[in-house]
Amino acid sequence: MQRTVFRNVNLLDGNQPARPGTSVVVEGPSIREIAEDAALKSRPDDRVVDLAGRTLMPGLWSSHFHTIFSDWAPAQAPMLGLEAQPGFMALVGQDNVRRALDSGFTSLICSSSAYNIDHALKVAIHRGLTPGPRLFACTRELMTPGDQPDGSNSSWYMEIGNHGIVRRCSGPEGFRHAVREELGRGADIAKVSASAGHGVGPADEIESLSFEELRAAADAAHGRGKKLRAHTASKRSILDCARAGVDIIDHADRLDEEGIEAILAADLSLAPTLLFSTRFLAFLQGLLDQGIDLGAQGHLVESREEFQARIDGGRADFENMCEVLPEANRAGLRLLVGDDYGVISIPHGDYSAEFELYVDKLGIPALDVIRWATRNAAETMNVYAETGSVEVGKLADLIVIDGDPTRDISLLGNPEATVAILQKGIFYKDALGAGAAA
Ligand SMILES: [Zn+2]
Numbered sequence: 001m002q003r004t005v006f007r008n009v010n011l012l013d014g015n016q017p018a019r020p021g022t023s024v025v026v027e028g029p030s031i032r033e034i035a036e037d038a039a040l041k042s043r044p045d046d047r048v049v050d051l052a053g054r055t056l057m058p059g060l061w062s063s064h065f066h067t068i069f070s071d072w073a074p075a076q077a078p079m080l081g082l083e084a085q086p087g088f089m090a091l092v093g094q095d096n097v098r099r100a101l102d103s104g105f106t107s108l109i110c111s112s113s114a115y116n117i118d119h120a121l122k123v124a125i126h127r128g129l130t131p132g133p134r135l136f137a138c139t140r141e142l143m144t145p146g147d148q149p150d151g152s153n154s155s156w157y158m159e160i161g162n163h164g165i166v167r168r169c170s171g172p173e174g175f176r177h178a179v180r181e182e183l184g185r186g187a188d189i190a191k192v193s194a195s196a197g198h199g200v201g202p203a204d205e206i207e208s209l210s211f212e213e214l215r216a217a218a219d220a221a222h223g224r225g226k227k228l229r230a231h232t233a234s235k236r237s238i239l240d241c242a243r244a245g246v247d248i249i250d251h252a253d254r255l256d257e258e259g260i261e262a263i264l265a266a267d268l269s270l271a272p273t274l275l276f277s278t279r280f281l282a283f284l285q286g287l288l289d290q291g292i293d294l295g296a297q298g299h300l301v302e303s304r305e306e307f308q309a310r311i312d313g314g315r316a317d318f319e320n321m322c323e324v325l326p327e328a329n330r331a332g333l334r335l336l337v338g339d340d341y342g343v344i345s346i347p348h349g350d351y352s353a354e355f356e357l358y359v360d361k362l363g364i365p366a367l368d369v370i371r372w373a374t375r376n377a378a379e380t381m382n383v384y385a386e387t388g389s390v391e392v393g394k395l396a397d398l399i400v401i402d403g404d405p406t407r408d409i410s411l412l413g414n415p416e417a418t419v420a421i422l423q424k425g426i427f428y429k430d431a432l433g434a435g436a437a438a
Helices: 086-102 117-126 171-184 211-223 235-244 257-266 274-289 304-330 352-361 366-372 375-380
Strands: 004-011 019-027 030-036 047-050 055-058 060-065 105-110 134-136 138-143 166-168 189-193 227-232 248-251 269-271 398-401 418-423 426-430
Touching (some): 060 086, 060 248, 086 117, 117 134, 171 189, 211 235
Parallel strands (some): 004 047, 004 055
Antiparallel strands (some): 004 019
Protein backbone atom coordinates (compact mmCIF):
# COMPACT_ATOMS: atom_id res chain seq x y z
CA MET A 1 0.00 0.00 0.00
CA GLN A 2 1.43 3.38 -1.02
CA ARG A 3 2.07 5.61 1.94
CA THR A 4 1.74 9.38 1.88
CA VAL A 5 4.60 11.12 3.65
CA PHE A 6 3.96 14.76 4.53
CA ARG A 7 7.26 16.54 5.04
CA ASN A 8 8.13 20.00 6.31
CA VAL A 9 4.84 20.07 8.21
CA ASN A 10 3.79 22.67 10.73
CA LEU A 11 2.03 20.12 12.92
CA LEU A 12 -0.94 21.18 15.04
CA ASP A 13 -1.86 17.89 16.64
CA GLY A 14 -4.90 19.29 18.47
CA ASN A 15 -3.24 19.36 21.89
CA GLN A 16 0.20 20.93 21.77
CA PRO A 17 1.55 24.15 20.25
CA ALA A 18 2.60 23.99 16.60
CA ARG A 19 5.64 21.84 15.80
CA PRO A 20 7.34 22.95 12.57
CA GLY A 21 9.80 20.68 10.76
CA THR A 22 7.72 17.54 11.34
CA SER A 23 6.95 14.58 9.09
CA VAL A 24 3.69 12.64 9.22
CA VAL A 25 3.13 9.29 7.50
CA VAL A 26 -0.34 8.18 6.46
CA GLU A 27 -0.87 4.55 5.49
CA GLY A 28 -4.30 3.19 4.63
CA PRO A 29 -6.89 4.84 6.88
CA SER A 30 -4.43 5.63 9.69
CA ILE A 31 -1.59 7.82 10.85
CA ARG A 32 1.41 5.50 10.92
CA GLU A 33 4.34 7.63 12.06
CA ILE A 34 5.18 11.13 13.31
CA ALA A 35 8.79 12.32 13.62
CA GLU A 36 11.13 15.23 13.04
CA ASP A 37 11.91 15.62 9.34
CA ALA A 38 15.54 14.55 9.77
CA ALA A 39 14.61 11.44 11.73
CA LEU A 40 12.15 9.99 9.24
CA LYS A 41 13.24 7.97 6.20
CA SER A 42 10.83 7.58 3.33
CA ARG A 43 10.59 4.50 1.11
CA PRO A 44 11.03 4.53 -2.68
CA ASP A 45 7.33 3.97 -3.38
CA ASP A 46 6.06 6.59 -0.91
CA ARG A 47 4.19 9.61 -2.18
CA VAL A 48 6.21 12.38 -0.58
CA VAL A 49 4.51 15.75 -0.22
CA ASP A 50 6.53 18.77 0.87
CA LEU A 51 4.08 21.00 2.73
CA ALA A 52 6.62 23.86 2.79
CA GLY A 53 5.63 24.80 6.33
CA ARG A 54 1.90 24.63 5.84
CA THR A 55 -0.18 23.37 8.75
CA LEU A 56 -1.39 19.78 9.08
CA MET A 57 -4.06 19.34 11.75
CA PRO A 58 -7.06 17.21 12.71
CA GLY A 59 -10.20 17.64 10.60
CA LEU A 60 -12.59 20.08 12.25
CA TRP A 61 -15.83 19.23 14.04
CA SER A 62 -18.93 21.40 13.97
CA SER A 63 -20.93 20.30 16.99
CA HIS A 64 -24.20 22.24 16.61
CA PHE A 65 -25.14 21.66 12.99
CA HIS A 66 -28.62 21.93 11.49
CA THR A 67 -28.37 20.09 8.18
CA ILE A 68 -31.73 21.33 6.87
CA PHE A 69 -31.69 25.01 7.83
CA SER A 70 -31.53 27.52 5.01
CA ASP A 71 -32.51 31.18 5.29
CA TRP A 72 -34.72 30.40 8.24
CA ALA A 73 -36.20 33.67 9.55
CA PRO A 74 -39.14 34.63 11.75
CA ALA A 75 -40.02 37.63 9.60
CA GLN A 76 -40.86 35.16 6.83
CA ALA A 77 -43.15 33.12 9.08
CA PRO A 78 -41.44 29.80 8.40
CA MET A 79 -42.87 26.63 9.83
CA LEU A 80 -39.65 25.14 11.10
CA GLY A 81 -39.54 22.38 8.55
CA LEU A 82 -43.28 21.92 8.29
CA GLU A 83 -43.56 23.98 5.14
CA ALA A 84 -41.02 22.46 2.77
CA GLN A 85 -41.20 19.09 1.05
CA PRO A 86 -39.00 16.49 2.75
CA GLY A 87 -37.23 15.73 -0.54
CA PHE A 88 -36.32 19.38 -1.00
CA MET A 89 -35.09 19.65 2.58
CA ALA A 90 -32.91 16.58 2.09
CA LEU A 91 -31.28 18.27 -0.91
CA VAL A 92 -30.69 21.39 1.18
CA GLY A 93 -29.07 19.12 3.77
CA GLN A 94 -26.89 17.47 1.15
CA ASP A 95 -25.69 20.89 0.01
CA ASN A 96 -24.98 22.04 3.58
CA VAL A 97 -22.97 18.99 4.64
CA ARG A 98 -20.89 19.15 1.45
CA ARG A 99 -20.20 22.81 2.16
CA ALA A 100 -19.07 21.90 5.69
CA LEU A 101 -16.71 19.24 4.34
CA ASP A 102 -15.32 21.69 1.75
CA SER A 103 -14.60 24.03 4.68
CA GLY A 104 -12.53 21.42 6.52
CA PHE A 105 -15.17 19.90 8.82
CA THR A 106 -14.68 16.15 8.65
CA SER A 107 -17.19 15.47 11.44
CA LEU A 108 -20.55 16.95 12.45
CA ILE A 109 -22.64 16.53 15.57
CA CYS A 110 -26.09 17.52 14.37
CA SER A 111 -28.75 19.50 16.15
CA SER A 112 -32.49 19.20 15.54
CA SER A 113 -33.60 18.01 12.12
CA ALA A 114 -36.81 16.77 10.47
CA TYR A 115 -38.10 13.69 8.63
CA ASN A 116 -35.02 11.65 9.68
CA ILE A 117 -33.04 13.57 7.09
CA ASP A 118 -29.87 13.50 9.20
CA HIS A 119 -29.95 9.74 9.31
CA ALA A 120 -30.68 9.52 5.59
CA LEU A 121 -27.69 11.78 4.90
CA LYS A 122 -25.50 9.68 7.17
CA VAL A 123 -26.41 6.52 5.27
CA ALA A 124 -25.96 8.22 1.89
CA ILE A 125 -22.50 9.51 2.89
CA HIS A 126 -21.54 6.11 4.28
CA ARG A 127 -22.56 4.43 1.02
CA GLY A 128 -20.65 6.95 -1.09
CA LEU A 129 -23.76 8.41 -2.72
CA THR A 130 -22.74 11.91 -1.73
CA PRO A 131 -19.62 13.41 -0.12
CA GLY A 132 -19.92 14.53 3.47
CA PRO A 133 -18.36 14.49 6.91
CA ARG A 134 -18.70 11.75 9.52
CA LEU A 135 -22.15 12.64 10.77
CA PHE A 136 -23.83 12.10 14.13
CA ALA A 137 -27.53 12.36 13.31
CA CYS A 138 -30.00 14.25 15.51
CA THR A 139 -33.69 13.74 16.16
CA ARG A 140 -36.42 16.36 15.92
CA GLU A 141 -36.56 18.97 18.67
CA LEU A 142 -38.64 17.57 21.52
CA MET A 143 -40.68 20.30 23.22
CA THR A 144 -43.52 20.55 25.66
CA PRO A 145 -46.90 21.77 24.34
CA GLY A 146 -47.31 25.53 24.16
CA ASP A 147 -43.59 26.19 24.24
CA GLN A 148 -41.04 27.46 21.76
CA PRO A 149 -37.38 28.34 22.17
CA ASP A 150 -37.88 32.08 22.59
CA GLY A 151 -40.70 31.58 25.07
CA SER A 152 -43.01 33.94 23.22
CA ASN A 153 -45.66 31.32 22.35
CA SER A 154 -46.77 33.64 19.61
CA SER A 155 -46.33 31.64 16.44
CA TRP A 156 -49.44 29.75 15.44
CA TYR A 157 -47.53 27.50 13.09
CA MET A 158 -45.62 25.92 15.96
CA GLU A 159 -48.65 23.83 16.78
CA ILE A 160 -49.34 22.32 13.37
CA GLY A 161 -49.15 18.58 13.41
CA ASN A 162 -46.16 16.51 14.36
CA HIS A 163 -44.38 16.11 11.06
CA GLY A 164 -41.60 18.68 10.92
CA ILE A 165 -38.76 19.65 13.16
CA VAL A 166 -40.79 19.96 16.36
CA ARG A 167 -42.29 17.05 18.27
CA ARG A 168 -44.48 17.79 21.27
CA CYS A 169 -44.28 15.61 24.34
CA SER A 170 -45.35 15.99 27.94
CA GLY A 171 -44.41 14.31 31.20
CA PRO A 172 -41.49 11.96 31.89
CA GLU A 173 -43.23 9.06 30.14
CA GLY A 174 -43.97 11.25 27.12
CA PHE A 175 -40.31 12.22 26.80
CA ARG A 176 -39.05 8.69 27.43
CA HIS A 177 -41.34 7.38 24.69
CA ALA A 178 -40.41 10.12 22.21
CA VAL A 179 -36.66 9.79 22.78
CA ARG A 180 -36.78 6.02 22.30
CA GLU A 181 -38.94 6.26 19.20
CA GLU A 182 -36.92 9.05 17.57
CA LEU A 183 -33.56 7.42 18.32
CA GLY A 184 -34.97 4.13 17.04
CA ARG A 185 -35.23 5.75 13.62
CA GLY A 186 -31.45 5.95 13.48
CA ALA A 187 -30.37 9.17 15.20
CA ASP A 188 -27.28 9.22 17.42
CA ILE A 189 -28.33 12.12 19.62
CA ALA A 190 -31.73 13.34 20.79
CA LYS A 191 -32.54 17.00 21.30
CA VAL A 192 -34.89 18.66 23.76
CA SER A 193 -35.80 22.31 24.18
CA ALA A 194 -35.26 22.81 27.89
CA SER A 195 -35.73 26.55 28.34
CA ALA A 196 -36.64 29.80 26.65
CA GLY A 197 -34.08 32.31 25.45
CA HIS A 198 -30.91 32.57 23.37
CA GLY A 199 -30.70 35.40 20.90
CA VAL A 200 -34.37 35.60 20.12
CA GLY A 201 -35.30 36.98 23.52
CA PRO A 202 -34.27 36.94 27.16
CA ALA A 203 -33.86 33.62 28.97
CA ASP A 204 -36.92 34.06 31.18
CA GLU A 205 -36.69 31.88 34.27
CA ILE A 206 -39.88 29.99 33.47
CA GLU A 207 -40.19 26.22 33.26
CA SER A 208 -40.25 24.70 29.79
CA LEU A 209 -39.15 21.20 30.73
CA SER A 210 -39.33 19.93 34.29
CA PHE A 211 -36.31 18.25 35.86
CA GLU A 212 -38.21 14.94 35.81
CA GLU A 213 -38.82 15.28 32.06
CA LEU A 214 -35.14 16.09 31.43
CA ARG A 215 -34.03 13.17 33.55
CA ALA A 216 -36.35 10.78 31.74
CA ALA A 217 -35.10 11.99 28.34
CA ALA A 218 -31.44 11.63 29.39
CA ASP A 219 -31.99 8.17 30.87
CA ALA A 220 -33.86 7.00 27.77
CA ALA A 221 -31.03 8.18 25.47
CA HIS A 222 -28.29 6.71 27.66
CA GLY A 223 -30.20 3.45 28.01
CA ARG A 224 -29.93 3.07 24.23
CA GLY A 225 -26.24 3.96 24.28
CA LYS A 226 -26.91 7.38 22.75
CA LYS A 227 -26.66 11.03 23.72
CA LEU A 228 -28.95 13.90 24.67
CA ARG A 229 -28.49 17.59 23.90
CA ALA A 230 -30.62 20.46 25.19
CA HIS A 231 -31.40 23.99 24.04
CA THR A 232 -30.95 25.79 27.35
CA ALA A 233 -30.49 29.39 28.32
CA SER A 234 -31.95 30.07 31.77
CA LYS A 235 -29.91 29.56 34.91
CA ARG A 236 -32.40 27.17 36.44
CA SER A 237 -32.43 25.04 33.31
CA ILE A 238 -28.61 24.98 33.02
CA LEU A 239 -28.45 23.57 36.54
CA ASP A 240 -31.26 21.08 35.83
CA CYS A 241 -29.51 19.90 32.63
CA ALA A 242 -26.27 19.36 34.52
CA ARG A 243 -28.00 17.38 37.27
CA ALA A 244 -29.99 15.35 34.74
CA GLY A 245 -26.86 14.33 32.81
CA VAL A 246 -27.62 16.04 29.48
CA ASP A 247 -24.52 15.36 27.33
CA ILE A 248 -24.41 18.64 25.37
CA ILE A 249 -25.81 21.87 26.75
CA ASP A 250 -26.55 24.25 23.89
CA HIS A 251 -26.29 28.04 24.34
CA ALA A 252 -26.36 28.44 28.17
CA ASP A 253 -26.74 32.24 27.94
CA ARG A 254 -27.14 32.68 31.68
CA LEU A 255 -24.08 30.69 32.59
CA ASP A 256 -22.45 31.82 35.83
CA GLU A 257 -19.98 30.43 38.35
CA GLU A 258 -22.54 28.03 39.80
CA GLY A 259 -23.42 26.78 36.31
CA ILE A 260 -19.76 26.29 35.41
CA GLU A 261 -19.21 24.25 38.57
CA ALA A 262 -22.32 22.13 37.96
CA ILE A 263 -21.32 21.38 34.35
CA LEU A 264 -17.75 20.57 35.37
CA ALA A 265 -18.95 18.26 38.14
CA ALA A 266 -21.21 16.42 35.69
CA ASP A 267 -18.43 16.33 33.02
CA LEU A 268 -20.69 17.62 30.22
CA SER A 269 -20.02 19.58 27.03
CA LEU A 270 -21.27 23.06 26.13
CA ALA A 271 -21.86 24.61 22.69
CA PRO A 272 -22.09 28.40 23.26
CA THR A 273 -23.18 29.25 19.65
CA LEU A 274 -22.55 32.97 20.07
CA LEU A 275 -22.24 33.91 16.40
CA PHE A 276 -25.99 33.42 16.09
CA SER A 277 -26.63 35.71 19.06
CA THR A 278 -24.61 38.61 17.77
CA ARG A 279 -25.90 38.37 14.19
CA PHE A 280 -29.52 37.71 15.06
CA LEU A 281 -29.79 40.50 17.63
CA ALA A 282 -28.44 42.91 15.00
CA PHE A 283 -30.93 41.53 12.48
CA LEU A 284 -33.89 42.00 14.84
CA GLN A 285 -32.75 45.50 15.77
CA GLY A 286 -32.56 46.25 12.04
CA LEU A 287 -36.18 45.12 11.58
CA LEU A 288 -37.27 47.34 14.43
CA ASP A 289 -35.28 50.33 13.18
CA GLN A 290 -36.86 49.94 9.74
CA GLY A 291 -40.29 50.04 11.38
CA ILE A 292 -41.21 46.50 10.23
CA ASP A 293 -44.36 45.38 12.02
CA LEU A 294 -43.77 41.85 13.23
CA GLY A 295 -47.38 41.81 14.43
CA ALA A 296 -48.44 41.80 10.80
CA GLN A 297 -46.52 38.55 10.35
CA GLY A 298 -48.70 36.82 12.91
CA HIS A 299 -46.36 37.26 15.87
CA LEU A 300 -47.85 38.54 19.10
CA VAL A 301 -45.76 41.67 19.55
CA GLU A 302 -47.85 44.31 21.22
CA SER A 303 -45.64 47.33 20.83
CA ARG A 304 -42.35 48.62 19.59
CA GLU A 305 -41.29 49.00 23.21
CA GLU A 306 -42.06 45.37 23.99
CA PHE A 307 -40.05 44.23 20.97
CA GLN A 308 -37.15 46.48 21.97
CA ALA A 309 -37.28 45.06 25.52
CA ARG A 310 -37.00 41.52 24.16
CA ILE A 311 -33.98 42.49 22.05
CA ASP A 312 -32.38 44.25 25.02
CA GLY A 313 -32.96 41.20 27.21
CA GLY A 314 -31.38 38.95 24.60
CA ARG A 315 -28.44 41.35 24.33
CA ALA A 316 -27.88 41.31 28.10
CA ASP A 317 -27.77 37.51 28.01
CA PHE A 318 -25.31 37.63 25.10
CA GLU A 319 -23.07 40.09 26.95
CA ASN A 320 -23.15 37.89 30.03
CA MET A 321 -21.95 34.96 27.95
CA CYS A 322 -19.15 37.01 26.34
CA GLU A 323 -17.88 37.77 29.83
CA VAL A 324 -18.31 34.30 31.33
CA LEU A 325 -17.09 32.17 28.42
CA PRO A 326 -13.35 32.95 28.73
CA GLU A 327 -13.70 32.10 32.44
CA ALA A 328 -15.48 28.83 31.65
CA ASN A 329 -12.68 28.00 29.21
CA ARG A 330 -10.01 28.70 31.81
CA ALA A 331 -11.90 26.53 34.31
CA GLY A 332 -11.60 23.60 31.88
CA LEU A 333 -15.18 23.32 30.63
CA ARG A 334 -15.44 21.09 27.55
CA LEU A 335 -16.55 23.73 25.03
CA LEU A 336 -17.56 23.09 21.42
CA VAL A 337 -17.56 24.93 18.10
CA GLY A 338 -20.74 24.93 15.99
CA ASP A 339 -23.65 27.31 15.52
CA ASP A 340 -27.13 27.84 14.09
CA TYR A 341 -26.00 28.16 10.47
CA GLY A 342 -28.95 28.39 8.12
CA VAL A 343 -30.86 30.85 10.26
CA ILE A 344 -31.06 34.16 8.42
CA SER A 345 -28.01 36.41 8.95
CA ILE A 346 -25.80 33.39 9.65
CA PRO A 347 -25.70 31.37 6.43
CA HIS A 348 -24.10 27.96 6.03
CA GLY A 349 -20.53 28.44 4.83
CA ASP A 350 -19.84 31.43 7.07
CA TYR A 351 -17.85 29.22 9.43
CA SER A 352 -14.67 31.30 9.81
CA ALA A 353 -16.60 34.11 11.51
CA GLU A 354 -17.31 31.86 14.49
CA PHE A 355 -13.61 31.12 15.05
CA GLU A 356 -12.83 34.84 14.72
CA LEU A 357 -15.51 35.74 17.27
CA TYR A 358 -14.08 33.47 19.95
CA VAL A 359 -10.41 34.21 19.33
CA ASP A 360 -10.24 37.79 18.06
CA LYS A 361 -13.22 39.33 19.88
CA LEU A 362 -13.48 37.28 23.10
CA GLY A 363 -9.71 36.80 23.45
CA ILE A 364 -9.79 33.03 23.92
CA PRO A 365 -6.45 31.42 22.93
CA ALA A 366 -6.49 29.99 19.40
CA LEU A 367 -5.13 26.63 20.57
CA ASP A 368 -8.05 26.31 22.99
CA VAL A 369 -10.65 27.05 20.32
CA ILE A 370 -8.93 24.54 18.02
CA ARG A 371 -9.32 21.99 20.81
CA TRP A 372 -13.04 22.88 21.02
CA ALA A 373 -13.29 22.07 17.30
CA THR A 374 -11.36 18.78 17.49
CA ARG A 375 -10.60 16.89 20.70
CA ASN A 376 -13.52 18.19 22.78
CA ALA A 377 -16.08 17.14 20.17
CA ALA A 378 -14.53 13.70 19.65
CA GLU A 379 -14.52 13.19 23.42
CA THR A 380 -18.17 14.24 23.61
CA MET A 381 -19.13 11.44 21.20
CA ASN A 382 -16.73 8.92 22.83
CA VAL A 383 -14.57 8.52 19.70
CA TYR A 384 -11.41 10.33 20.83
CA ALA A 385 -9.53 7.02 20.96
CA GLU A 386 -9.83 6.81 17.16
CA THR A 387 -9.96 10.40 15.87
CA GLY A 388 -9.90 14.09 16.90
CA SER A 389 -6.11 14.56 17.11
CA VAL A 390 -3.01 13.81 15.06
CA GLU A 391 -1.49 10.80 16.83
CA VAL A 392 0.03 7.54 15.66
CA GLY A 393 -2.64 4.85 15.29
CA LYS A 394 -5.54 7.30 14.93
CA LEU A 395 -7.62 7.72 11.78
CA ALA A 396 -6.16 10.09 9.22
CA ASP A 397 -9.05 12.58 9.34
CA LEU A 398 -6.79 15.49 8.48
CA ILE A 399 -6.73 18.91 6.87
CA VAL A 400 -3.89 21.01 5.47
CA ILE A 401 -4.15 24.77 5.99
CA ASP A 402 -2.20 27.24 3.87
CA GLY A 403 -0.85 29.24 6.83
CA ASP A 404 -0.87 28.91 10.61
CA PRO A 405 -4.32 29.16 12.25
CA THR A 406 -2.76 29.89 15.65
CA ARG A 407 -1.61 33.18 14.09
CA ASP A 408 -4.64 33.78 11.89
CA ILE A 409 -7.72 31.93 13.12
CA SER A 410 -9.79 33.09 10.14
CA LEU A 411 -7.99 30.45 8.06
CA LEU A 412 -10.17 27.83 9.75
CA GLY A 413 -13.51 27.05 8.17
CA ASN A 414 -12.23 28.74 5.02
CA PRO A 415 -12.37 26.53 1.88
CA GLU A 416 -9.68 28.55 0.04
CA ALA A 417 -7.17 28.16 2.87
CA THR A 418 -8.03 24.47 3.30
CA VAL A 419 -5.80 23.03 0.58
CA ALA A 420 -6.19 19.34 1.44
CA ILE A 421 -8.82 17.27 3.23
CA LEU A 422 -8.40 13.58 4.10
CA GLN A 423 -11.10 11.30 5.45
CA LYS A 424 -9.76 8.04 6.86
CA GLY A 425 -6.61 8.50 4.80
CA ILE A 426 -8.40 9.15 1.50
CA PHE A 427 -8.01 12.56 -0.12
CA TYR A 428 -11.36 14.29 -0.54
CA LYS A 429 -9.54 17.44 -1.63
CA ASP A 430 -5.96 17.54 -2.87
CA ALA A 431 -4.68 20.90 -4.08
CA LEU A 432 -1.11 20.14 -2.99
CA GLY A 433 0.39 19.27 -6.36
CA ALA A 434 2.02 15.92 -7.09
CA GLY A 435 4.73 16.40 -4.46
CA ALA A 436 8.40 16.05 -5.25
CA ALA A 437 9.83 12.54 -5.05
CA ALA A 438 12.36 12.17 -2.26
ZN1 LIG B 1 -29.75 25.22 16.95
